[in-house]
Amino acid sequence: MRRSIATVSLSGTLEEKLRAAAAAGFDGVEVFENDLVASPLPPREVRAAAAELGLGIDLYQPFRDFEGVDDAGLERNLRRAEAKFELMLELGADTLLVCSNAAPAALGDDARAAAQLRRLAEAAAPYGVRIAYEALAWGRRVDTYEHSWRLVAEADHPSLGVCLDSFHILSKGGDPAGIRAIPGDKIFFLQLADAPYMAMDLLQWSRHYRCFPGQGAFDLTGFTRHVLAAGYTGPLSLEVFNDVFRAADPHRTAADAMRSLSVLEDALARERAAERVGGEPGADGARPRASLTRLPDPPDDAGYAFVEVAAQEGGGAERVRAVLAALGFSHTRDHRSKPVQLWSSGGVRLLLSSTDPRLGHTWDGDAAVTALGVEVAEPERAAERAERLLAPTLPRRRDPAESRMNAVAAPDGTAVFFCPGSREGREWLADFGAEAVRDRHAGGDGAPLSAIDHVGLFQPFDHFDEAALFYRSVLGLTPDESLEVAAPDGLVRSRALAGDDGGLRIALNVSVLGRGARWDAAGGAQHAAFACDDVFAAAEAMRAGGVAPLPIPDNYYDDLAARTDLAPAVRERMRANGVLYDRSADGGEFFHFYTPMLDNRLFFEVVQRTGGYRGYGAANTAVRMAAHRAEQAR
Numbered sequence: 001m002r003r004s005i006a007t008v009s010l011s012g013t014l015e016e017k018l019r020a021a022a023a024a025g026f027d028g029v030e031v032f033e034n035d036l037v038a039s040p041l042p043p044r045e046v047r048a049a050a051a052e053l054g055l056g057i058d059l060y061q062p063f064r065d066f067e068g069v070d071d072a073g074l075e076r077n078l079r080r081a082e083a084k085f086e087l088m089l090e091l092g093a094d095t096l097l098v099c100s101n102a103a104p105a106a107l108g109d110d111a112r113a114a115a116q117l118r119r120l121a122e123a124a125a126p127y128g129v130r131i132a133y134e135a136l137a138w139g140r141r142v143d144t145y146e147h148s149w150r151l152v153a154e155a156d157h158p159s160l161g162v163c164l165d166s167f168h169i170l171s172k173g174g175d176p177a178g179i180r181a182i183p184g185d186k187i188f189f190l191q192l193a194d195a196p197y198m199a200m201d202l203l204q205w206s207r208h209y210r211c212f213p214g215q216g217a218f219d220l221t222g223f224t225r226h227v228l229a230a231g232y233t234g235p236l237s238l239e240v241f242n243d244v245f246r247a248a249d250p251h252r253t254a255a256d257a258m259r260s261l262s263v264l265e266d267a268l269a270r271e272r273a274a275e276r277v278g279g280e281p282g283a284d285g286a287r288p289r290a291s292l293t294r295l296p297d298p299p300d301d302a303g304y305a306f307v308e309v310a311a312q313e314g315g316g317a318e319r320v321r322a323v324l325a326a327l328g329f330s331h332t333r334d335h336r337s338k339p340v341q342l343w344s345s346g347g348v349r350l351l352l353s354s355t356d357p358r359l360g361h362t363w364d365g366d367a368a369v370t371a372l373g374v375e376v377a378e379p380e381r382a383a384e385r386a387e388r389l390l391a392p393t394l395p396r397r398r399d400p401a402e403s404r405m406n407a408v409a410a411p412d413g414t415a416v417f418f419c420p421g422s423r424e425g426r427e428w429l430a431d432f433g434a435e436a437v438r439d440r441h442a443g444g445d446g447a448p449l450s451a452i453d454h455v456g457l458f459q460p461f462d463h464f465d466e467a468a469l470f471y472r473s474v475l476g477l478t479p480d481e482s483l484e485v486a487a488p489d490g491l492v493r494s495r496a497l498a499g500d501d502g503g504l505r506i507a508l509n510v511s512v513l514g515r516g517a518r519w520d521a522a523g524g525a526q527h528a529a530f531a532c533d534d535v536f537a538a539a540e541a542m543r544a545g546g547v548a549p550l551p552i553p554d555n556y557y558d559d560l561a562a563r564t565d566l567a568p569a570v571r572e573r574m575r576a577n578g579v580l581y582d583r584s585a586d587g588g589e590f591f592h593f594y595t596p597m598l599d600n601r602l603f604f605e606v607v608q609r610t611g612g613y614r615g616y617g618a619a620n621t622a623v624r625m626a627a628h629r630a631e632q633a634r
């Protein structure tokens, strides 16, 4: 389908917005009146600039407070409209969005409003302009799509149709299934926006917190499914008013926007293909069908090949090595051409690097997670999907002998490598020399650790939603709901994403007030968590290796005694080893402990899951943060 974006969704001047939309691959834009009025370019030149970039101007908007006025008001409004029709001729825009009257004086007489809309359509027709009438969620008289459609149907003019905006419908809990009753050719325009749930005035919610489909709490796939079933074949257009996007780099925002539409179309295309396989003829078979673009399949059996940590020689690297050794890792191999060490322990592999492979950020030298290695059977397909999702490709110097490893940069700067391999064989390991030191735990016997359970990545505030959509779409993960944790240094928002089989789990954190972007606040750390089958044995082994687990206060264990039925002996063993505990509603259990903070903002975690526990111990995060803070203050 054709893809458009409203200029209001991007920062900068009108020309910058057009360039960003074109660079991300959009076909068209909605020109927001404020952007045009503030531009030094005459409409004719805006049209030329857009055309030069390959962009159409799919909509001009908004035209406000037109209908439901008295007769004198109607004449004034028609005069106002004529001026806009002239402008649209110059601009090369053929659709004008008219939003429902939000003025307190709007009259509640449907017959009058419909007749007035018809007058507007009659006036627009000679200019070749179409009127798309949109019900604002806070419209004075018309605030639902059902009502806007009743007026449009009653006015009955070929130049008049409705504009559907997902926010105005879903924010009020409207049922989008009714859209199927509108003939597709009377839906003149479709605006898509998601949003997080908020108990807030609709207008404030809409003007500040909209986000791209897939980043909020609404079901945009379901919504769009209804619109397509109605027979709509026009553009999918993003109209997102968002305080962060207004201030962010428009090129990044436009790429994020395009990614969200790629994912949305892909989901709809897959549904349609599944329907065909099921052989069910669509109930609306007579309606036109929009063409939907599909993405290459996401990796289905992905697991962690490795986590890469960068640390400086003569700085944090020494400490990282000491902690890895205490956790049972051995430095088994070295990369053939780069200063990268492979540390392994049974099934767990960690790369320790003294250089930064990331694109998005400059490494400040403190030990940090800089890359994730994702093991996939078909790395080329994974890389192609990432490229189609506009993931920036990481340039690689590569020895001809080295494996076909492609990498992309996530929004937080973390490199994501697609490593050819599977449980049967690890082609990517050939990039490293032969095993120089035997992995003490090769084969898993007596290994304290069994796998990489998850990786925790602190995110820059401006790119949190972008990062969640990126990891989700590129790696084919499913996001959990967002959680908020009251950390010692402020509120932290956390959102985890996981693959269906739990092979890949990523927890993203962000400071709710945008603090700690350098990861130096206690809430701003990154970590890698390792799975094990016996958390106490792992903690005791680490202690025997010379690193004590992060101490957890007695108050925590007293509280645990009050709210759980854990046996006293288990509780005491937890207290002695700094082991924390969580339980899910269905009886799954989670035991976990932490290493001290290494070099300011990196730590490791060891976890044991039982009974299908699927979380991350979020209930204990604030205690962990306070403990790391106390430890660093010592």
Ligand SMILES: O=C(O)c1ccc(O)c(O)c1
Residues within 6 Å of the ligand: 061, 062, 097, 099, 134, 136, 165, 191, 206, 207, 239
């Ligand atoms: O917030 C507004 O006023 C506004 C204007 C035009 C739109 O299409 C819309 O959805 C909201």
Ligand SMILES: [Mg+2]
Residues within 6 Å of the ligand: 134, 165, 191, 239
């Ligand atoms: Mg709108």
